[in-house]
Amino acid sequence: MIDETQIIEHLLAHPDFFTRHPDALEALQLPHETGSAISLVERQVSVLRERNLEMRQRLNNLLTTARENDKLFEKTKRLVLTLIEANSLGAVVDALFHSLQADYDVQFHNLLLLGDAGTLPASNARVVGVDEAHQHIGSLLRSNRAICGVLRREELRFLFGADADRIGSVAAVPLCHGRVFGILAIGNSDPNHYRSSMGTLFLSYLAEVLNRTCPRLLH
Template sequence: MSRKVQTSLLPETPTAEQVADYLREHPEFFVDHPAVLEELRIPHACGPAISLVERQLHLLRERNGALSHRLDEMIDTARENDLIFEKTRRLVLGVLQSASLEELARVLDRHLCFELRADRCELLIIDDEDAWIAAGVRRVERNEAMSIIGSLVDSRWAVCGELSDEEKYYLFIHDCHRIGSVALVPLMVSNVTVGVLAMGSYDRQLFHSSLGTLFLDYVGEVLTLTLPRLLDAVPPVAVNAE
């Protein structure tokens, strides 16, 4: 008796006719289970089976559409990378060809404000004294600079986002109240911050905190290698004898 009960509890494999009857009673089955169609072998013949073939073709078209969309995204990314490379090439050549700090400032303003759509571009040289100001370049005293923007420029990586009023005034002075977002590129030599490239935008969303900084970090490396040569060419400050 026990053996018969156990046998009766085993699931029975449905017959082909039972499967056919079930599908007739549930015509929406393949709509709810489209993955099953990918495993079926259906002949290209006339009759009701053609609807299943069409369903499989529809799935293939959807997959092809998704792949085509992904390919378009990859092509757009490649084009964007080409543009970034060309912008970087022009900027680097301009920096390397600069013969003075003033010319360097013009190169940075021309390329960064135009290419990155920044509204302000300032180059600050951090030194032991506030001895002089070149056109487009400010030389600032180290202790004061570190007390105001030290937390922003104490690493080799660029930072983007919104700053406090004090920080914006220190970096840009003129029209600082209009600056909505800022990108800062520290210039470091032997782990010591020797300067900072500051770009400001009136748009609060342009230099948002999640913006990628690979391009800016590279610009910072090129500037760090170029600045010593240009600083050496600066004439000493004249001291009036009393």
């Protein structure tokens, strides 16, 4: 007795079976969702249409992602060029803050520089003492890499001041040129916005740019 597996194997081995037996193809009927019956050809056409729609949706998603990546690249290029061309610490900080808010929709941001406020050039960055910084955010400064996630309340207050209670998650990266000279921190009210599992490529790249532009302007 022939079972279903043998039938399937035979049809797969002879894809021209229904070409040689068109009457058998026309006689086949498949149940439809509405309860009526449809022919195999109609079913194949329906499947092909569904697959075509799925492929078009995937293509549209790829095109949308490509356009978003192009926009992100242009924004990043514009920011990097502005930072490189800046001739003062104040200009660097202003350009950075403006771009983070206007181009990347960052809700909260701050740049902390380690040192003496009396000796560093004026800017919108917050200047804190080295010892004080290590006391409050020492683990962040020693990490030597970008981190994302939920911080302790003490760390939030030190990084964001009065905005600390409004921040649910943070992405931060130490700035280093021979030694740590600052930290860039961005925050969001959503605790899940910056997660420990997310990539930090952009923030790390931005830190590399700041590591090369800021030191020459700190004196």
